[in-house]
Amino acid sequence: MLEYIISQQDTINLAKTNFKDNTNLKNSIELIINTGFMKRYIIQPIELAMLHPGFGYRNAVFEYESKRLVPGVVEQALNNAAVSASQIAAIIYVSCSGFLMPSLTAWFINHMGLPGNTMQLPIAQLDCAAGSAAIDRAYDYVLAHPGSNVLIISCEFCSLSYQPTDGDVGSLLSDGLFSDAISAAIVTAELGEGLSLERNASYLIPETDK
Known part of the structure; x- marks a missing residue:
């Protein structure tokens, strides 16, 4: 569970304080209200999240929090699917908010009991489409x-x-819409409980590359 919560009103107050002379402020606040998100979870107190001490520091926070929080989520997914870590053949890791080389997939294999020959597929730079790409x-x-x-x-x-x-x-x-979160799921060809994927495809809407 992520420890820190920021409410919609907190977000609006911060926007009014930090961007009080910004011509985009009024429209942005209306959009934030229309998202319907009344609270969001983040990994740091908002006072720290608002700082920008550099990419290196932020990436170090990403690595530390990933290693701290992801294992518990993965264990829950394994339990839900009645699958052990030793039965995993491939791991697909999706993230565009932190970058490490080698990927954290290697760390998960070494520290979570996955087989040494587990296929690794880190996916980055796909933004909101990354989850569906991982399922595909x-x-x-x-x-x-x-x-x-x-x-x-x-x-x-x-x-x-x-x-x-x-x-x-x-x-x-984005400041009022996105939060911090981790999810994990097991995909198998065996029939059982859970969602069933019948087919997959990929299509890029023209002129949407920016």
Whole structure:
């Protein structure tokens, strides 16, 4: 569980304080209210999240919090699927809010009991589409490897992307929309409880590359 909560009103108050002379402020606040999100969870107190001590520091926070919080979420996913860590054949890790080389997939294999020959697929730079892309790749894997289990992990700490001086509408809306969260799921070709994926495809809407 993430320890820190910021309410919608907290977000609006911060926007009014930090961007009080910004011409985008009124429209941004209306958009934030219309999101319907009354509270969000973050990994640090808001006072720390609002600072920008540099990418290196933020990336170190990402690594520390990922290693601290992800294992518990993965254990819950394994228990829900009645699958042990030793039965995982591939791990797909989705994140665009922190970058490490080697990927954290290697750390998970070494510290969570996954087989040493587990296939690793880190996915970055797909933003909101990354989760569906991870499911698609897991689907492809289990079709190609019958009887296998794929572990998907999504770890996004969006508060680490906060830019104190960025006052455009998109950034101000993001400040009131995105939170920090971790999720994990097991994908298998075996029939059982849970969601069933019948087919997959990918399509990019023209002129939406920016």
